[in-house]
Amino acid sequence: METAGALKSLPLHLRKSLPLKNELVCLSRPQIAFFSHNRMSISPLIQMVFVNGTESNQPICTGVRFSVICGWWHSSMERLVGAEGNAETNIEEITVEKASSSLSLTKRIADPVVYKLVRVEGDGRLVPATDDELMEVENLLEDDKGELPFVEEHRYPKGCISSDGFSSEKAGLESSEDMPGLSQTENMEVDARKLHARLEYIGEMLQKVKQEEKLRLSSESPDSSSNCMNVDRPSPDKHNQSPIRHDKPHAENPLLESDSLQLPKLNDPDTTQVASAEMCPELRGSVFGESSASDTPTTRKPDFFTIKGEICLDNLSIRELHETFRATFGRETSVKDKLWLKRRIAMGLTNSCDVSTASFIIKDKTLIRKKEKEVVSGLENSNTADGSLSRDEIVGATSDDHRDQITRLTEKSEDRQVLSGKRLRTSQTEYDAKNEVEADMKGEYLHMQQTGAKRVRKPTRRYIEELSEVETRECSGRSVSSFKNSDHGQPSLKSWARPVGTGSVDLAGTSVFTRQDSLEGPGFQIPHVSRVRRGRPRENFLPLMTYHSSGMTEKFAEKVVGVHASRQDGESGSNMRALTEQILQPTSTEAEKESLPGVTHTVEQQQDLEPEKLESSQDNSDENLTSVPTSKSGTRRKHHRAWTLGEVMKLVDGVSRYGAGRWSEIKRLAFASYTYRTSVDLKDKWRNLLRASLSQAPATDQGMKSSRKHASIPIPADILVRVRELAETQSQVAPERSSCKWAGHSKSVHESRSGYL
């Protein structure tokens, strides 16, 4: 249902939505598109689908399947996916024999291509990408936007990409620059015009939205909402074949869409108010003030829309931002993060990825940087007078340098403070840490010189103890909020309104949260949907989580469980850890639920190489349950994944080939296809195997191998034997490593050592 709707309503001009322009060659013919991107972090499940939005509501989806090959993005491009309006129906797959077949398709597809990011489910259904996925892609693309030339809307089928046509080599990427196409200037002019048109359009949209909101606030008349969005845009670019036009018919009734779409209620006043109130207190005024001043809803121009062509995103409420977003990109968003929205819109409007600023006033397609004007003047000046965008800005130098520069120089602006605050803070802490380390090292060095002893492994400090330390430090000190934000670039997160500990943690729930409140104040936040903006998706936001729960967990543990004192005691540690997990559990679950409505978000990547038939079934079965590599949802414990026989054999094989201890190599070479087995896992498993083989050594060839109660995989004796043999071999080859290792288990280390010496 939703899927179909989303697909149908696809007049989405998503091209603006994704800063793909640098990386994505988007042709009028749908068959050519590629991701010339040297990144691999996007889940292979994310695919680009080009949709030709015809007025007849019969979109034709043409998809390019992207896959990760050798860690590079590579469009395998062997097929198009055609879809009738209803995405529920099975999608017939049309194999395309490269360039020639395009003709038939092109006939039907004359309109500009718009595209939408979707996932293709296992059964072939197209599911609109979640905003998370979108963000993922965006973040990716933002990262190295500078690497590629701006290639846009070539008219040539030349780009028809064979799977090896654009290898992942950078040389391949650069070649895109040489692609025949529009001259850059021409291209940009066109683009500028489009932008202009869009801008005006958006202005009016916003007006309408405002009016509508007022109407809605004053009288809950339902028909007003349906009317008000009928925008009669005086298209200013009649001479221009702007794609906007094609968006128009669909954009006429966005409200209807918004109701039917999967997106969370835009109309929910609670959402809006809460969000605006909590995230940007300074904006409350605009929200409320506007509602009170709603007497002439007909023609009065909203405050924020001061001059034609100038939009101040800063003053917009979430809802308005949503509308703006939709007007800009032609699609909905459920993201409630204002900063994000503003950035995205700004990106779309300025056609630039460089919206590092935090003040979003868009004028004439350029971002007005409030306080940075002087500083970045060079950059600003590079914008040509006619509003076309300078290449520098688009393809600009390394974005990070740039950004940092800006950031450092402008720490005054209120808004920006968060952003720069983060940066400064990190660098500060880094600095501190470095110093500390240095001091540490010095101390240790001295110590070593004095004693001349070997470096001794410090007694492991369990993490739970560290947490308690953190807490005490926190109690005495301060700077809680800063820490909280330290890992997400976005200052304003969704605040966690509802109590987390609903179900399972009832006991703890109350005391826990009151306590937390007393520590942190009401702004207790949990980074449940937070995105790590840069870098690969991380799985360890555990530090964050544990941080949040640190205070409570420990106290709770002490009080309720009665584990007392003796932090060194292992049991206490594990208990608390269990508690931690228990408490954290509902949180992440909730988070998942919230941001992935209805879609089975299988994070597990679909392997190109099917691991092995032995475990393939098993893989599929618990694929959904397994780990949580997504950047959000955090790290729950990895779902225990039983080692299959095949894996064990592979491991043994790997050890025999590369030697025990070369876990990373084994992982790389033998376990490349098993994403879920880390080198550490291998090591652990080997250890266990070793142990098993030892314990069974005396009584080998018995049938007892399977008699283990919960041995998920009864390791065949022969394998164990082989393990033992291997172990011995290894020990001979590399004695110090393995001999001590397993000799130490049964015998005293001393003994084995002497034997070796």
Added chain:
DNA sequence: CTTAGGG
């Protein structure tokens, strides 16, 4: 980041 080891 990788390895080793303890839990």
Added chain:
DNA sequence: CCCTAAG
């Protein structure tokens, strides 16, 4: 599996 210390 998870976590940490040590290279």
